[in-house]
Amino acid sequence: MFIQYFTSSDTALTRFFSAPAPCRSIVRERASAPEPEASLLASRPPPTAPPGPSEPPWQAADLTVLDKEQFFEELKRLYRKKVLPLELASKYAQFHSAPLNPADFEAKPMVLLLGQYSVGKTSFIRSLLQGDFPGQRVGPEPTTDRFMAVMHGPEPRLVPGHALAMQADKPFRGVASFGNNFLTKFEAAEVPAPILRNITLIDSPGILSGEKQRLGRDYDYQAVIQWFADRADLIIIMFDAHKLDISDELRIVMDALRIHQDKIRILLNKADQIDSQQLMRIYGALMWSLGKVVNTPEVCRVYIGSFWEHPLKHSQNRFLLEKEKADLLAELDGLPQNAVVRRINELVKRARSVKVHAYLIHYLRKQVPTVFGKSEKQAKLLQTLPREFVACARRYGLPLGDFPDINKFRARLGEVKDLR
Numbered sequence: 001m002f003i004q005y006f007t008s009s010d011t012a013l014t015r016f017f018s019a020p021a022p023c024r025s026i027v028r029e030r031a032s033a034p035e036p037e038a039s040l041l042a043s044r045p046p047p048t049a050p051p052g053p054s055e056p057p058w059q060a061a062d063l064t065v066l067d068k069e070q071f072f073e074e075l076k077r078l079y080r081k082k083v084l085p086l087e088l089a090s091k092y093a094q095f096h097s098a099p100l101n102p103a104d105f106e107a108k109p110m111v112l113l114l115g116q117y118s119v120g121k122t123s124f125i126r127s128l129l130q131g132d133f134p135g136q137r138v139g140p141e142p143t144t145d146r147f148m149a150v151m152h153g154p155e156p157r158l159v160p161g162h163a164l165a166m167q168a169d170k171p172f173r174g175v176a177s178f179g180n181n182f183l184t185k186f187e188a189a190e191v192p193a194p195i196l197r198n199i200t201l202i203d204s205p206g207i208l209s210g211e212k213q214r215l216g217r218d219y220d221y222q223a224v225i226q227w228f229a230d231r232a233d234l235i236i237i238m239f240d241a242h243k244l245d246i247s248d249e250l251r252i253v254m255d256a257l258r259i260h261q262d263k264i265r266i267l268l269n270k271a272d273q274i275d276s277q278q279l280m281r282i283y284g285a286l287m288w289s290l291g292k293v294v295n296t297p298e299v300c301r302v303y304i305g306s307f308w309e310h311p312l313k314h315s316q317n318r319f320l321l322e323k324e325k326a327d328l329l330a331e332l333d334g335l336p337q338n339a340v341v342r343r344i345n346e347l348v349k350r351a352r353s354v355k356v357h358a359y360l361i362h363y364l365r366k367q368v369p370t371v372f373g374k375s376e377k378q379a380k381l382l383q384t385l386p387r388e389f390v391a392c393a394r395r396y397g398l399p400l401g402d403f404p405d406i407n408k409f410r411a412r413l414g415e416v417k418d419l420r
């Protein structure tokens with residue numbers, strides 16, 4: 001059953017993403033494409049030239065001029081028909097994340113802000129909104145104690161988590177699975193700020209260190225971050241230029257976000273109090289620390305900034321900070337235009353993960369007897385899991401890089417009573 005499912009889903013997805021017909025049929029003339037409602041920057045990149053006659057048609061399709069609604073409909077249909085049945089049959093939600101909702105496809109691009117406490121996450125949002133938002137708290141001690149979705153609305157108001165998780169038109173139905181404790185620590189702040197017509201910002205409570213982080217949170221902080229990160233279009237991890245230290249807890253979060261490397265940006269904040277020489281040293285030290293945590297050959301994009309209303313202490317950095325700010329705003333400004341490409345990217349990423357998961361479960365299930373000795377065999381498999389991963393990858397020709405984190409998988413598998 002699994003083989004049948006994922007073979008059809010895989011080929012269908014491959015065909016869909018590379019086929020000329022659906023792409024071409026929903027590409028409209030650029031002239032009729034709706035303009036984004038608000039822009040942070042007045043200037044935009046020039047429109048891309050029309051495709052040359054020699055280019056293959058699917059490559060020539062400019063995804064930025066697609067009819068987004070029709071495209072999202074098609075993606076939703078594909079997910080519902082090809083990926084979701086496989087997720088349900090292989091208990092994907094128990095191991096990874098809950099199924100996607102229709103609103104997840106249509107949601108505005110989401111920007112997730114992460115970082116240790118008091119690095120300036122809430123102030124950054126205030127600066128983007130150019131004003132206050134309901135429920136904001138700014139201060140040098142740990143202030144934000146809840147996750148906050150800052151969204152567009154006709155007038156400023158707060159929507160509590162329980163109500164938010166019930167709204168079918170909002171992309172937060174999935175958070176209901178984190179339970180009451182989390183829902184009381186989740187709110188949406190609606191504000192009529194122009195930037196929010198195009199993006200939704202997620203403010204998060206600062207990552208604390210030691211016991212405060214582990215015991216002080218009565219919900220699964222790590223799982224919640226993972227949930228938002230899966231859906232975010234951009235993840236900004238902020239650092240305070242005055243205290244660069246990467247705590248073990250932040251390291252764990254960053255490690256878990258490794259699969260979202262392409263969406264992660266680093267912001268070295270509060271650079272307004274620092275002169276050029278110090279800034280250079282701090283930047284170097286941050287890159288060095290990040291190198292040890294991120295562990296990839298590519299360098300993360302690190303923005304340097306200051307996002308509060310007070311003047312700079314050292315005017316020598318003014319030009320640099322202004323340019324960095326413009327670059328970051330340009331990236332945020334471009335998010336809605338790239339939403340289609342990113343949704344495809346996310347769906348392909350998920351389809352690959354579901355495919356590997358289904359093969360893995362299928363491979364493990366085959367080894368568990370139907371009647372006697374089920375639990376013994378399952379317990380044995382937990383111990384030999386590294387070997388099973390390699391054997392499964394070889395048997396079905398799957399890239400080992402697509403396999404889930406073995407410890408997490410083992411923990412979840414241990415919770416499953418009957419694999420069959």
Ligand SMILES: Nc1nc2c(ncn2[C@@H]2O[C@H](COP(=O)(O)OP(=O)(O)OP(=O)(O)O)[C@@H](O)[C@H]2O)c(=O)[nH]1
Pocket residue numbers: 115116117118119120121122123124137138139140141142143144145204205206207269270271272273305306307308
């Ligand atoms: N020098 C400087 N200070 C800033 C900047 N942005 C924020 N601050 C100050 O840093 C402190 C923390 O700011 P918040 O915005 O509350 O930081 P946060 O990351 O949201 O903090 P938590 O919600 O507690 O995790 C406040 O005292 C701010 O006034 C900045 O760009 N430069």
Ligand SMILES: [Mg+2]
Pocket residue numbers: 121122123137138143144203204206
């Ligand atoms: Mg805050």
